[in-house]
Amino acid sequence: MNGLRLMTMVAGAALSTGFVSAAALAQQNELSQSECQAVWPSIQGAATAHPRNRAALEVLLSCSETLGKPASALAAAKVLLRMGDRTAAVHAAYATALDDQGAFRQALAHSRKALKLAPASPEALEASGRALQAFGHYDDAIANYRQVLDQDPHRAETMARLAEAYRQTHQFEDALRWSARALKIQPKLVHARITRGLSLEQFGRHAEAADEFATALLRDPDSILLHHDLSDACTLAHRYDDAIQVCQEGLRLAPHDDEFHKCLAVNYVAVGNKSGALEELETLRQLGSSYTSRASEAIANRWGAHQLALKS
Numbered sequence: 001m002n003g004l005r006l007m008t009m010v011a012g013a014a015l016s017t018g019f020v021s022a023a024a025l026a027q028q029n030e031l032s033q034s035e036c037q038a039v040w041p042s043i044q045g046a047a048t049a050h051p052r053n054r055a056a057l058e059v060l061l062s063c064s065e066t067l068g069k070p071a072s073a074l075a076a077a078k079v080l081l082r083m084g085d086r087t088a089a090v091h092a093a094y095a096t097a098l099d100d101q102g103a104f105r106q107a108l109a110h111s112r113k114a115l116k117l118a119p120a121s122p123e124a125l126e127a128s129g130r131a132l133q134a135f136g137h138y139d140d141a142i143a144n145y146r147q148v149l150d151q152d153p154h155r156a157e158t159m160a161r162l163a164e165a166y167r168q169t170h171q172f173e174d175a176l177r178w179s180a181r182a183l184k185i186q187p188k189l190v191h192a193r194i195t196r197g198l199s200l201e202q203f204g205r206h207a208e209a210a211d212e213f214a215t216a217l218l219r220d221p222d223s224i225l226l227h228h229d230l231s232d233a234c235t236l237a238h239r240y241d242d243a244i245q246v247c248q249e250g251l252r253l254a255p256h257d258d259e260f261h262k263c264l265a266v267n268y269v270a271v272g273n274k275s276g277a278l279e280e281l282e283t284l285r286q287l288g289s290s291y292t293s294r295a296s297e298a299i300a301n302r303w304g305a306h307q308l309a310l311k312s
Helices: 003-015 019-028 033-049 054-067 070-082 088-101 104-117 122-134 138-151 156-168 172-185 190-201 206-219 224-236 240-253 258-271 274-287 292-303 306-310
Strands: none
Touching (some): 033 054, 054 070, 054 088, 104 122, 156 190, 206 224, 224 240, 240 258, 258 292
């Protein structure tokens, strides 16, 4: 069916009394992200106007998952469950939404219900894997993700989660292999880039790790953790000027972050900026930071311990 015609029919059905038609169209012709985006206002409006209409909620749930809207997915799945729609698909969708909200214990419970109803369901297996991973049951999570990929070998999100589970179990070569596969399919997956960067660091490949973190930061420029990861990788790769720039950007986001001040102190030492290093040391002292000793040691090793007394 032509994509535009399908979107028009789904939106029209959602806004009329033909919710069953809308649900059938959405399920039989799985809507892409762009298609869901196009009909989202109509679907959301229909579900709001008829909050207990099963078909409208099913369409809303399907597109909420496709568009990455966990709050909408959670709300739709919760209502469907209260209405008695306790299918494997709804339990799995609810578990996934709970995972996204950090409610891992509830997510695990609902994913188990989904697996009991449909033991081979990829959605249920993935939701269960995510919850298991959150609780540190990495081997079980890996087993779940592998089962999902046996059924659908092109799920980039699953590959990225599998890569991270391998990294968490110190299987870094597997982490690199699966993160590379995920990124080949979806180059914009931030968490796959992070997993790859952290894994590369385990092999001393700090320059490559820095490149991965820098690419991820383009997609998530306000991430404090990514600024930390990138600055550390640049420092270890002896890219001191780059590390200084990243730490300065980080401080614009978090002015009192002592790790960024430590980063500046250490890298100022590396490039020979004594006044900058001493200024950052003073800031660390004022913050009462545990990184003060690290900065002091770096300054003393380069310019002598007597320099520390000048700022005491």
